[in-house]
Amino acid sequence: MSSNPFSLQENDIIKRSELHDQYGGNRQSGIAASAKTPNIFLFTHPEKGENHGYYDRWDEKGTTLFYCGEGQRGDQRMINGNKALLDHKQTGKAIRVFANDTLNAHVRYIGEFTLDDHQPYIVKKAHATNNGPERNVFEFCLHKKSK
Template sequence: MTSLDLVPGLITTREEVAAVYGGSIYSGGIVPAPKSNALFVFSDPAAGAKHGYTFDGWAEDDDEGPLFLYTGAGGTGHQEMVRGNKSLMDTLSNGRTIHLFVSSGRVKGKKLVMQRYVGRVKLDESEPVVERQAPDSAHEMRRVFVFRLRPATEDGLNVLEGDVQPPAQEFSQVELPKKPKIPAQPGTKDKATEQHTTPQTTANVPGGPRTVHRREGLLCTAFEEFLESQGHVCKSFQITVPGEPGTFTPDLYDATDNVLYEAKGLTTRNNVRTAIGQLLDYRRHIKDVPDGMRLAVLLPDEPTPDVRALLESLGIALVTRTPEGFAGFPLSMVEAPLSPIHG
């Protein structure tokens, strides 16, 4: 084969793709193709389920648009940011294009898997990867990387009903360690690391440029580090709910003071309202924590007096960032001269 036009909806095979664009057909689901400056990602939820790859699929759209989740490489033990996973992460800095395929049955009479070309995607520039817990083929819980993919062009993607994340079959709550910090990789620091330490960037997504705010993640990381400096133990939870796809994960749980936090990068009424709803929803599902778990909203600065009053009326604490550190409740987290919040 000398040509193969990658048009969304195309049905092909890995062998045909490799023959034209390069890359190995034996290197797992993440296939670098240096000769065409591309990287091919093959998702096969049915085959991956035995390795705990239950995160793959189209997730619910968020403020930044469509989102496809893809579980990284490594079928047993903790996944590491090496080989295919590193190749995918490195696209943030090396300019390689990412092309997404989803399995589409088998060639009649053969074991050859057909692949449907979904389209060109890119890593989410605000949060390219998250860390989750999943069982491997030996049913041992381990760390997996879940990459967050966004449409990369306005050409459209071939998305079918069967591509969505399957709903969870049962309730589960898995304890997560403190918010994972994916290590910087050699060769990616110049661009990728800089992107994730600035408050915002402009991402080109379908519909025009969109400002992607990173304030929330930076705020949460800084507060977590502050709590740990005070001797607190921080973690979170990975929760599934029957009948609903995917997982949801609170921003931060301070196990030392039994406080659940939701961080917002902007101090607006709508952001605080959203945080309130998230906290109340999380509290319904979080189990196996001491009685009396408190709720708190973490903000980058002071909200308006009426928004403060709203939180106080609901018994939800407020912590804000200050030039000296963080001010707020519970008081055991702060030291003078930081001012506590009493209304």
């Protein structure tokens, strides 16, 4: 893994492709664990995510994100991005949250987050993509790290 330091500051806007060019991670996934830097990138867009079976939401303070795991159809499983997220403390990877910006193909850096120590996720029922059948999904509980 590279020692490439993470240089973005909160509210910085970057083209998603440039983010991945610099730090790695899958360009298509909502959970993009980097193989070349110690980062896991999460991308949230609550308004559009529901169409694809993702039900992300913020607490009233805007410091806790309830993030739907990956997998649009069928029950979600604790593999790939979901497993990377769950294991982030053991692997030493920082969770970096981004929101889709109004500018096409750009994302806004929200900040670094960590999974809740006591209840990192719950399993709940939610509809699959395009209001498909109900399935079990992971809802990860992420707290913004204080500076």
